Amino acid sequence: MITRRIARWIDDRVGAASLAKKALDKVFPDHWSFMLGELALYSFVLLILPGVYLTFFFVPSSREVVYHGSYAPLRGVHMSEAYRSTLQISFDVRAGLVMRQIHHWAALVFVGASVAHLMRIFFTGAFRRPREANWIIGLTMLLLAMANGFTGYSLPDDLLSGTGLRIAYSIVLSIPLVGERLAFLIFGGEFPTKDIISRLFVIHILIVPVAIGILISVHLALVARQKHTQFAGPGRTEHNVVGSKLWPTFTAKTIGLMFFVFAALSALGGLVQVNPVWLYGPFVPAAVSAGSQPDWYLGWLEGALRVMPPWEIRAFGFEIPNPFYPGVLLPGLFFGVLYLWPFLEARFTKDHEEHHLVERPRDRPLRTALGMAGLTLVAIFFFAGGNDIIASQFNLSINGVTWAFRVLLIVAPPVVGLLTYRICKELTARGVPPETPPAFEEIVRTPSGGFVEAEPTPH
Numbered sequence: 001m002i003t004r005r006i007a008r009w010i011d012d013r014v015g016a017a018s019l020a021k022k023a024l025d026k027v028f029p030d031h032w033s034f035m036l037g038e039l040a041l042y043s044f045v046l047l048i049l050p051g052v053y054l055t056f057f058f059v060p061s062s063r064e065v066v067y068h069g070s071y072a073p074l075r076g077v078h079m080s081e082a083y084r085s086t087l088q089i090s091f092d093v094r095a096g097l098v099m100r101q102i103h104h105w106a107a108l109v110f111v112g113a114s115v116a117h118l119m120r121i122f123f124t125g126a127f128r129r130p131r132e133a134n135w136i137i138g139l140t141m142l143l144l145a146m147a148n149g150f151t152g153y154s155l156p157d158d159l160l161s162g163t164g165l166r167i168a169y170s171i172v173l174s175i176p177l178v179g180e181r182l183a184f185l186i187f188g189g190e191f192p193t194k195d196i197i198s199r200l201f202v203i204h205i206l207i208v209p210v211a212i213g214i215l216i217s218v219h220l221a222l223v224a225r226q227k228h229t230q231f232a233g234p235g236r237t238e239h240n241v242v243g244s245k246l247w248p249t250f251t252a253k254t255i256g257l258m259f260f261v262f263a264a265l266s267a268l269g270g271l272v273q274v275n276p277v278w279l280y281g282p283f284v285p286a287a288v289s290a291g292s293q294p295d296w297y298l299g300w301l302e303g304a305l306r307v308m309p310p311w312e313i314r315a316f317g318f319e320i321p322n323p324f325y326p327g328v329l330l331p332g333l334f335f336g337v338l339y340l341w342p343f344l345e346a347r348f349t350k351d352h353e354e355h356h357l358v359e360r361p362r363d364r365p366l367r368t369a370l371g372m373a374g375l376t377l378v379a380i381f382f383f384a385g386g387n388d389i390i391a392s393q394f395n396l397s398i399n400g401v402t403w404a405f406r407v408l409l410i411v412a413p414p415v416v417g418l419l420t421y422r423i424c425k426e427l428t429a430r431g432v433p434p435e436t437p438p439a440f441e442e443i444v445r446t447p448s449g450g451f452v453e454a455e456p457t458p459h
Contacts, residue, residue, distance in 0.1 A: 132342040
């Protein structure tokens with residue numbers, strides 16, 4: 001009774017019943033690829049939950065202390081308060097290690113699901129008008145997720161994270177004209193600095209998560225306003241959506257996916273070790289651990305730094321250092337093209353119409369070929385980030401491995417792009433034409449109360 005009165009009171013003032021009915025009647029496409037966005041969303045949710053737990057025990061300080069905790073190999077070792085608290089979370093806090101690992105795995109899956117979601121949007125043309133803004137929002141969320149991942153695994157102040165911070169400092173310092181001032185602004189002085197851990201902590205737990213949360217809200221609002229895209233098929237037009245209503249079918253599907261994501265990431269956190277910082281030891285400025293590798297989503301940037309020839313430009317009293325080209329210019333151009341892609345494609349194809357039906361990748365061979373060439377480039381950079389490990393494992397010359405990757409960077413993307421283009425053209429030529437929607441059968445009630453089947457009407 002009280003619940004009904006409260007519901008009626010709210011409905012009288014804000015019209016909640018009509019809004020709820022409209023929301024519950026919203027239709028979602030049934031294709032599995034449209035669940036990639038939900039996968040990213042639920043990974044983000046699970047990323048936050050253990051993250052909040054960890055903030056109660058992590059100490060974002062570079063103050064030097066001596067470790068006296070449970071991990072015997074590091075007892076008596078001088079380290080930062082941040083690294084000591086990370087060891088305490090891992091060995092002395094109840095459920096601390098599993099929370100750390102769930103948090104880390106959720107971050108990895110969140111970025112991976114975001115990349116897969118954006119790939120689906122790119123290859124199916126779901127970024128076309130009127131969804132250019134959502135494409136820009138999605139790319140911005142991916143960049144923020146990568147940045148937050150980097151700040152997150154830099155916080156423990158172990159030797160691996162310290163190596164990554166040293167690389168980041170060098171990249172920022174290489175920016176012409178403003179690099180030195182920008183590095184001082186971010187790091188608080190010449191590397192290593194005492195302020196960087198506390199600054200990264202604020203960025204990691206407050207600034208970037210809030211920004212991602214706002215962008216997710218705007219993204220979902222735009223999806224609700226513009227409705228979902230869908231693949232062409234029987235009964236599907238530019239003006240409708242065929243699939244499952246939000247309630248109850250899609251709600252059951254998405255809640256099931258949510259529990260699956262939570263269960264899978266919890267299992268990974270409990271059973272699969274990730275980022276064992278106690279094996280790396282505390283960060284020491286004069287030391288760099290062999291075989292240092294960042295998380296997978298920054299592996300391509302690491303590879304670009306490794307395969308870049310030792311080129312520098314000095315002119316008019318200025319110098320553009322080597323790290324600028326692979327660390328700033330390359331990702332800037334790559335993401336710049338992606339940001340502009342909806343507008344570039346519309347300009348060159350002269351297609352400025354609204355689109356709510358997405359395309360099969362093979363029906364757009366040029367876009368698909370260019371996308372595959374770009375993915376090949378990123379993949380080669382990614383594997384080049386492990387050139388030292390490849391050389392060590394296969395007993396090869398590291399210089400030879402590096403030059404092999406340099407050659408592949410020139411040869412492989414155009415070859416893959418050309419092959420993809422030819423395959424798409426061949427599939428289109430041999431493919432079955434789109435299925436014609438069936439005629440609707442009309443049932444008419446007679447004056448005597450019976451029912452008869454009328455002539456089919458075209459769709």
